[in-house]
């Protein structure tokens with residue numbers, strides 16, 4: 001343990017320095033495909049190597065191949081944070097290596113998950129009887145929601161298999177994980193209806209209602225509607241109350257994908273984001289997107305716990321137990337269960353609801369300020385409303401000019417900004433979400449944008 005202790009101290013110091021001086025690293029890695037593979041031996045070592053050598057290679061070979069998601073100048077996709085308390089919790093979770101396959105294989109793994117997920121459920125104002133559990137990603141959570149929707153619609157499918165005419169609905173702006181989940185579960189891509197959106201990229205409920213009528217008339221079975229609160233491209237917010245009214249009237253499972261925007265519901269002023277969600281059947285949101293929890297951590301809530309259980313519970317003899325503890329393996333695909341709740345618990349306690357709300361509020365204010373700068377400058381156009389911490393904009397001009405602008409920004413490797421396509425046009429997408437992004441970073445980005453035109 002002497003070596004472990006020595007290296008533990010060294011590496012904690014290294015991590016503290018890393019988080020303290022992000023400017024020491026370009027945000028974007030400069031390596032070419034296969035550089036890392038070619039720099040490493042083709043065969044694993046036959047005998048163990050000293051930590052000095054392993055760590056030296058980490059710094060020499062691995063670090064240059066890292067794009068620094070935990071960097072304040074990372075402004076692409078949805079920016080994220082591994083916050084210090086969560087990093088420490090991950091260390092503890094790994095040291096314990098508790099695998100919550102059953103309640104009894106580590107009661108605290110299951111029970112802390114129930115408690116933390118419950119705290120967030122209450123902060124969000126979701127009904128008390130909603131059941132929640134942690135998955136790795138929103139893609140996995142949504143796949144489970146689709147499976148639950150299918151079990152709800154066709155309870156006998158556990159044994160008989162699913163009919164081929166089950167239909168899933170989402171907007172044309174919904175994340176690809178919905179279509180992917182439908183592919184994986186055998187709904188089939190052609191049974192995913194992408195409902196049109198309005199000028200602000202929100203699902204149009206009247207088109208949804210019409211499509212459901214048409215599908216029923218064609219003998220198909222509407223199975224699941226997915227509404228998005230905070231779409232990937234623009235953070236648009238589908239009208240959940242109107243969609244929920246249709247889902248409830250038609251008795252169709254409604255899943256809400258709030259993977260990114262859900263975190264903002266801890267801020268009292270943003271509580272409205274979850275309007276109507278209490279009428280849905282399930283909700284996913286990712287603490288690993290905007291709630292300071294490192295990848296991975298996604299929470300799936302449902303009011304229909306029985307449907308999840310119907311879809312997934314299968315208990316082999318060796319996992320039978322006599323206790324009354326909750327076995328989360330009954331509600332999803334994985335048996336093995338990482339202790340993800342520990343990092344979530346550390347974050348919720350260290351920052352508290354008010355602390356988290358302040359951080360999100362400041363990030364939304366920075367995005368607002370950036371939006372106003374763009375809006376006031378005749379060289380640019382705003383491409384979508386910016387209700388949260390993402391700004392979509394473009395130079396007035398060709399897609400080519402916008403691509404070049406993005407290449408020049410990212411070519412510096414100082415900032416990482418991403419893109420999307422809206423109404424057929426190439427658009428820059430700036431996302432503020434890292435704990436350490438400050439106004440000075442955004443000012444610097446603005447200078448870079450100006451000097452890159």
Ligand code: PLP
Pocket residue numbers: 078136137138139140175177228230231232257258259260286298
């Ligand atoms: N849903 C939305 C709205 C997203 O923006 C994303 C990813 O950005 C996902 C789902 C998928 O998230 P994950 O990477 O956790 O699977």
